[in-house]
Amino acid sequence: MEIVTYPHPTLRQQCEEITNIDDEIVQMADAMTEALFREEGLGLAAPQVGKPLRLIIVNVEEEFHVLLNPEIVEKGDRTELKEEGCLSIPGPHEEVSRALNVVVRGIDLKGNEVKLEREGTPARVLQHEIDHLEGTLFIDHLSETARSMALKEYRKEKAKH
């Protein structure tokens, strides 16, 4: 399964809720997991493989979750500025301000409710992946200058391949 890169149109789509966990969804999650492990990423969202559906995978600090219809139900007031990158915008890493703590709710592939209270990097990854479901990319959180520098670096990187 290929990971699509900026400016692929799916990356800007508002993703659809998953109402039925059928074989297609399970297979998609499997293929996404494979792609994520192959790329050694921390997270992947369905729009990054060209599917505008509300499904994310996180693989961070020995945690692994497939989350369907994830939602941030609580966000702490404290923020943290840290470098972030994205498998759909390979190359640049820029500092992005995110909430330090989040509570996320979703369902797993068996349809069970999952609630995750996370801090630091796992919280950051969850916010980054859930952003993808709204068509938001990490570069959207940057200043105009930082964004154009990041995109310049990305295009340079892309031209090499």
Ligand SMILES: [Zn+2]
């Ligand atoms: Zn991303």
